[in-house]
Amino acid sequence: MRGFGNKLERLLAIIEKEWLQVFRDPSALLVAFALPLIMLFIFGYGLSLDADHVKVGVALEDRSPTARALWIAFDATPYLSPIFYADRGSAERALTDGEVRAILVASSDFSQQFESGIAPTVQLITDGSETNLSLIIEAYAQGVYARFLSNQGYERGISTSNLASRINVETQMRYNVSRLTRNSITPGSIVLILAMIGSLLTTLVVAREWERGTMEATLSTSVGKFEMIVGKLTPYFLLGLAAACICALVSRYVFGVPFRGSIFAYVLTSSIFLISATSQGLLISTVCRSQTLSSQIALLSSFLPNYIFSGVLFEIDAMPAPIRALTYAFPARYYTVCLQTIFMAGDVWPLLLRMASYIGLIALVFITAMIVKTPTRLE
Amino acid sequence: MFFESCVRALMLARKELMSIATNRLALVSLFIPPIMQLIIFSFAISQEVTNARIVALNLDVGAEGESLMKAFNVRPIFREVLRVGSYRELDEALENQRALAGIVIPQDFSRSLLDPKGTATVQITLDGRRANASGILGGYISQIVSAHKVEATAEVSTRGLATRRWFNPNLVARTGFLPGLACIVMTSVAMIASAPLISRERETGTFDQLVVSPFSPTEIVFGKALAGLFLSSVAAAFALSIIVFGFKIPLKGPLWLFIASTELYLTSIVSIGLFISAMSTTEQQSTLGMFLFLPPAIMLSGFATPVENMPQILQSLTVINTVRWELVVLKGLLIRGSSTASILPNLVPLTAIAIVCVTAARVMFKRRME
Structure with missing residues (x-):
């Protein structure tokens, strides 16, 4: 019983020491409170897959009323911003120079051919280097063109299949009736922010102690591994949790993302994720023992992998099998599912618990590695 | 006088490179992980919905x-x-x-x-x-x-909209994303190599030695910038060779413009890194600066989500985002084959940012000395 009391006392002492250190260096507080706010605002407004006002060059070599009606049809949609070009050549140059994302060409015999019904009458060329945008523009342009055709009195446009089909389709998007991609992307931004903050907060902690020589001082005391690790993690874990709460509030009240789950589920899954993120940072720091090196590795391992493997902007299902297998090793992937579910669907416990246990498993690996790598005495 | 300054700046750059070269682990971790990320992510990246x-x-x-x-x-x-x-x-x-x-x-x-x-x-x-x-x-x-179940009698109109895709007819995601990935790799290396350059000297206490040495602040800032530029140029050469020779993304623009614009871009990133470094008093602060700059700059560059999709205010803000301009340049030269005249305006903001940040770094550095 006495031994346990001593342990607890030592643990609290380390937590207190780290806590004091956090408050003496304002940069850690900046990381916990200012960084999530700045990033969430930037990502919340900046990351969007909903294209609008896409610049499309319209080369009208024909000046007939029909051609003008075509221009008006494209000008009317908010998704595309047409830019006028007098001939095909200048429009093509604009596309090559990246000034427009697509061009629409109506050649000089446009109205003649249009009246006689010879196909095809209008050409759309998209910039294939923007793969996603290309598809979106094609879909928009087809829609606008179909409307133009029907305005011109041609009932059946190009996508005849829809009109002629005998099967109607009723599509409903559950959890997100208005189909806002922002609702899916904002929880994903929180994942990225917490992953970076978690490892950033802890990554410099141990490395700094080695560089300054205070690690030797700590090691010469009777502190055990467990107390050392838990003591160092706790303050940063709590700061990360504060950041998580700020993120949830901003998402709910500034971006208007629904919060259908419970606060308990949010705090629980976030806590498990933060344990994994902070222990990842601490592990890097323990192994590297140099601030420069550990900050390098923390940046490289927390930003891009979480950005690409979280499944928010890039599709995990479309990745080749070996890389899909690799994504299972990144907790961000599971946490994204948790947050998207908690924000939009509610507490789906079977799903949340399964995801949380995967994150927990990864955290356990980090902590085990750390226990192995933390020396108890000086070599 | 000017010539001597240049020599001194070069000597300082040599010292920086030597001190980095002695730490084998740091050198390896500067180049290998970013290059590996380039290769892995080039296979991973896709916004298609399949499977x-x-x-x-x-x-x-x-x-x-x-x-x-x-x-x-x-x-x-x-x-x-x-x-x-x-x-x-x-x-x-x-x-x-x-x-x-x-x-x-x-x-x-x-x-x-x-x-x-x-x-x-x-x-x-x-x-x-x-x-x-x-x-x-x-x-x-x-x-x-x-x-x-389409009715067999349906009349298919011939008044169609013929669509074609230039530059990447099959819309292969990798082709579209590789220039951006290469850009991220060289940006990360340039940032990581330059952000600790001054703050580390402060942390280890060698800053005072540097101050009492015969180097002028300008020479010190330029010497360090040169070291950062050299390291990031090596990374850029690797990354760009991989995408041009390995992934067969053809270089359609002139080679001189490709190299000149890349160097100019790296200079702008290194000067931002040095500015962050000169502002920081500890390495923790320069790391924080790095985290504050890099992710937003990459995410707001049009890499995964087009700049056009952003609200107007944020779009205006991306004028100072060097990554955005470099992405336009790289995609233009590598995939589209844009004309030289259309590439050059993108280099103006890069130059402006490089000049402003180097000057600011020098001012901060001098202020810290006093």
Whole structure:
């Protein structure tokens, strides 16, 4: 019983020491409170897959009323911003120079051919280097063109299949009736922010102690591994949790993302994720023992992998099998599912618990590695 | 006088490079992880929706329902069609993300289609948690469903909109994203190499030695910038060679412009890194600066989400985002073959930022000395 009391006392002492250190260096507080706010605002407004006002060059070599009606049809949609070009050549140059994302060409015999019904009458060329945008523009342009055709009195446009089909389709998007991609992307931004903050907060902690020589001082005391690790993690874990709460509030009240789950589920899954993120940072720091090196590795391992493997902007299902297998090793992937579910669907416990246990498993690996790598005495 | 200054700056750059070269681990971790990321992510990156899992509830007992179910055996769009027997199971599969979309074929499906004039209705439920992916998938499914029973007499109009894609006709995601990935790799290396250059000297206490040395502040800032530029140029050479020779993305623009614009870009990133470094008093602060700069700069560059999609205010803000301009330059030179005249304006903001940041770094450095 006495031994346990001593342990607890030592643990609290380390937590207190780290806590004091956090408050003496304002940069850690900046990381916990200012960084999530700045990033969430930037990502919340900046990351969007909903294209609008896409610049499309319209080369009208024909000046007939029909051609003008075509221009008006494209000008009317908010998704595309047409830019006028007098001939095909200048429009093509604009596309090559990246000034427009697509061009629409109506050649000089446009109205003649249009009246006689010879196909095809209008050409759309998209910039294939923007793969996603290309598809979106094609879909928009087809829609606008179909409307133009029907305005011109041609009932059946190009996508005849829809009109002629005998099967109607009723599509409903559950959890997100208005189909806002922002609702899916904002929880994903929180994942990225917490992953970076978690490892950033802890990554410099141990490395700094080695560089300054205070690690030797700590090691010469009777502190055990467990107390050392838990003591160092706790303050940063709590700061990360504060950041998580700020993120949830901003998402709910500034971006208007629904919060259908419970606060308990949010705090629980976030806590498990933060344990994994902070222990990842601490592990890097323990192994590297140099601030420069550990900050390098923390940046490289927390930003891009979480950005690409979280499944928010890039599709995990479309990745080749070996890389899909690799994504299972990144907790961000599971946490994204948790947050998207908690924000939009509610507490789906079977799903949340399964995801949380995967994150927990990864955290356990980090902590085990750390226990192995933390020396108890000086070599 | 000027010549001597240049020599001194070069000597300082040499000292920086030597001190980095002695730490083998730091050198390896500066180059290897970013290059590995480039290779791995070039295979991973895709915004297409393929290989999706869907769940289907076929309440129809007739032949039509089964024939529609068969129509979903389309690879590679669908990986698996999970069949369920009740609405409850369908909801459960969606809720637990075992499927991205659910299809319900109603009881009267065959009967409605038996009637030559009748129409049937199929319900599609999409998982709104992944709004973008499920929206695209919903489009595919409704196309398949609609095309399933097209009236044979339907008149197909010939007044079509002919679509073509230039530069990347099959819309291979890798081609579109590789210039951006290479850009991220060289940006990360330039930042990581330059951000600790001054703050580390402060932390280890060698800053004072540097101050009392015969170097002028300008020489010190330029010497350090040169070291950062050298290291990041090596990384850029690796990254760009990999995408040009390894992934066969052709260089369509002039080589001199390609090299000159890349160096100019790296200079701008290194000067931002030095500015961060000169502002920081500890390494922790310069690391924080790095984290504050890099992710937003990359995410707001048009790499994954086009700049046009951003609100106007944020778009104006990206004028100072060097990554955005470099991405336009790289894509223009590598994929589109843009004209030199259209590339040059993108270099103006890069130059301006480089000049402003180097000057600011020098001012901060001098202030810290006093």
